[in-house]
Amino acid sequence: MKLLSSAAVRRAVVAAVGFVIITADYDQIELRVAAALANETTLIEAAKKGESLHKIAAVKLFGDNYTPDQYRYTKNVNFGWLYGGGPFTLSEQAGIPYETAKEIIDQYRVEFPALTKYKRDQQNKLIRSALTPSELRLYNSLRSQMFEYRQDTYSGKAAVAKIRGRINDLLAWKTGYVTTDYGRKLPVELNKAYRIVNYEVQSTARDIMGDGLIAVMADPELEPTVLLPIHDEILGMAEKSKAEYTARRYGEVMSTTFRGVPITASGKVYGKSWGHGYMKADK
Numbered sequence: 001m002k003l004l005s006s007a008a009v010r011r012a013v014v015a016a017v018g019f020v021i022i023t024a025d026y027d028q029i030e031l032r033v034a035a036a037l038a039n040e041t042t043l044i045e046a047a048k049k050g051e052s053l054h055k056i057a058a059v060k061l062f063g064d065n066y067t068p069d070q071y072r073y074t075k076n077v078n079f080g081w082l083y084g085g086g087p088f089t090l091s092e093q094a095g096i097p098y099e100t101a102k103e104i105i106d107q108y109r110v111e112f113p114a115l116t117k118y119k120r121d122q123q124n125k126l127i128r129s130a131l132t133p134s135e136l137r138l139y140n141s142l143r144s145q146m147f148e149y150r151q152d153t154y155s156g157k158a159a160v161a162k163i164r165g166r167i168n169d170l171l172a173w174k175t176g177y178v179t180t181d182y183g184r185k186l187p188v189e190l191n192k193a194y195r196i197v198n199y200e201v202q203s204t205a206r207d208i209m210g211d212g213l214i215a216v217m218a219d220p221e222l223e224p225t226v227l228l229p230i231h232d233e234i235l236g237m238a239e240k241s242k243a244e245y246t247a248r249r250y251g252e253v254m255s256t257t258f259r260g261v262p263i264t265a266s267g268k269v270y271g272k273s274w275g276h277g278y279m280k281a282d283k
Contacts, residue, residue, distance in 0.1 A: 013227070013235070015080040020243045021274050022225070024250030024267040026054050026212075029205045031078055036261040037200065038118030042111075047262050054078060060111040061104060077108050082115065082201070084157030084194030106160035122178065122200065130176035142167050142242055181259070182207040205232065208263055212254035219253055222246065235274060241271045 015021045031053045035043035046056040058066045058074040058225045066074070076093045085093075087102035094101065131139060146163050150156040171190035178186050178200055184207070186199045211230050216222050225236040225246055234254070238246040247267030254265035271278030 007275060007278065009276055011273050013074065013165075013274035015272055018240060019239050019269040020249040020272065021227075021276065022236045022250065022267065023233055023274075023277060024211065024247060024254055024265050024269055025231075026205075026254070027266055029232050030201050032263055033081075033204045033258060034082055034115065034118075034197070034201050034262055035209070036259040037085050038114045040112055040114040040118075044116075044261050048146070050144070050262075057112075059106075060064045061107055073104060080106050081108060082119070084192075086228040111204050112117055113203045119197050121193075126176035126178060126188055126189055126193050126196050129172070130174045131170075135170060139167065139170055142170070180204050180207070180265045204213070205270055208256065208258060211256065212265065215253050216250060220247075222249060222253060239266055 012023065025127060026270050028047075031043065032047050035047065035053070036042070042060070043053050043056065046053050054071065054075050057078055058071045061074055061077075062070040072236050073090070073094045073096065074089055080089050080093055087098055087105055090096070090101035090105060092100045123225055127139065128136060142163050149159045151160055168191055171193075174190040175187050176190055176193070176196075178188065178196055180186065184203050186196075186203055188196045188199060209229070213234060213270055216234060222225050222236070225238050227235045228237070234250060234267065236246065236250065247269050251265040251266070251267035256263050268277060
C-alpha cells in the first residue's frame with residue numbers, strides 16, 4: 001500500500017467555501033524551554049527581545065556574517081547536541097567533516113555554558129537517583145579511570161572501551177526519573193541518560209501546548225474555529241474577512257511565559273488548504 005506524503009495530507013485539509021485555513025504555532029518553543037530550564041541568559045535575553053534564538057546562536061558560533069549553511073549547522077547543533085548527539089551525529093546531519101562538527105560543538109559548549117552545565121547536571125542527577133551508594137562510588141571511580149588513558153593510542157582506546165563496557169554493565173536495566181515543572185515523572189534508562197534533556201524539554205513543551213489549546217478552546221470567539229492540534233501548532237478555519245484577526249488572536253491567547261521566559265505563538269493565514277502554508281517549502 002502506497003503511503004500518502006505529508007504534503008498530500010496537508011493539501012487534503014480544505015476550508016469550506018468562504019473560509020480559509022489558519023494556524024498558530026509556538027516560536028522555537030523547545031529551545032526557549034531549554035534556555036529557561038538551564039537559565040542560559042544569552043538565549044533568555046534574546047527571547048525577551050523577540051529575536052530568533054537560532055540567529056543569536058549562529059552569530060555566537062560564526063560571527064555576524066554567517067552563511068546560510070552555517071545557519072543550518074547551528075540549527076542542527078541546537079537540537080542535535082542538546083538532545084544527546086555528538087560530533088558524529090552533527091557530521092552526518094549537516095554533511096560536514098567530523099573534525100569540523102567537533103569544532104562547532106566545542107565552541108557551542110563555550111558560548112552556552114549554562115546549557116552545557118544543565119545537560120551534565122541532569123544526567124548526573126538521574127544516575128544518582130537510581131544507583132545505590134556503593135554503585136555510585138563504583139560509577140564515579142570508573143568515570144575517573146577513563147581520563148587516565150590517552151585516547152590517541154590503540155592501547156589507550158582499548159582500555160577506555162573496556163571501562164565503558166563496565167559502566168554499561170553497571171547501568172544496564174536501571175531506570176532513573178525526572179519530574180518536570182508540570183509534575184510529570186519521566187522514566188529514563190540509565191544507559192541512555194543523555195535522553196533526559198530531550199524528555200524534559202519536549203514534555204514541558206507539550207504541556208505548554210496543552211495549556212495553549214485549553215485557553216483557545218475556552219475562548220468563545222475562537223473555539224468554533226478550531227480544527228485540530230498538531231505538535232506545537234493549532235489548525236483552524238475562519239471566514240476570509242476575519243482570518244487575519246482570528247489568526248492573530250490565536251497567537252495572543254496561546255502566548256505565555258515559562259520560568260519568566262516568553263513563550264510566544266504566531267498566527268498565520270494559510271489559504272484554501274493546510275498545504276497552502278507549505279507550498280514554498282514543498283517546492
